[in-house]
Amino acid sequence: MSDSLDDLREPARLPPGQREAPLRPIHYGRVPRIDLDTWSFTIEGTTVDGSRTRLSWTDLMSLPHIEVRADHHCVSHRSTAGLVWGGVPARAVVDLAPPAPEARWLFASAAYGYHANLTVDDLLSPRTLLATHLDGEPLVPEHGWPLRLVVPHLYGWKGPKWLMAFEYLASPRRGFWEERGYHFNGDVWREERYAHQE
């Protein structure tokens, strides 16, 4: 029996094709300047009653707070394990302003026109959250302060930093990277990286 360090390592738990790397900011464009006093989060599109809901920062902070331990996976093969995200469960926001039954998709939008398409089922995952904290500290601007979507089972591009809105959609539509050759679903465990795999 061998006692080498290799044998004592934790079992591999990264999704296929990923390797461990430290978290560093990865995004398109500049880090926006945001003022929490005028900030709001909007839920719109095909909602159950056709209404648009605006949540101020105070409204958002009145919702439940959870912590989720989740690895981060960029489609560029970099993964960072063991991050602890804190924030509002996405389900709490969906309950406040639910989609119409036919609206099974959505756009999650951020500052500067970045958006990702998701399914309502992705949002309803108990591990999906609108994160305000990372490893016990408020998010820093480079990592999405004040609010960032975290969907642990999807690649990082599906989690807009500087999150501003959910728009429910009654038919599927492709977001920023999904329009540029990346996969519609982006499930890390199924290694859904590119549109040509669909």
Ligand SMILES: Nc1nc2c(c(=O)[nH]1)N[C@H]1C(S)=C(S)[C@@H](COP(=O)(O)O)O[C@H]1N2
């Ligand atoms: N608004 C916005 N959010 C974004 C991106 C972006 O370009 N703009 N990049 C995404 C990608 S591709 C990844 S991998 C993660 C990176 O998160 P990090 O900067 O905290 O490492 O943010 C995601 N969220």
Ligand SMILES: [Mo]
């Ligand atoms: Mo990424």
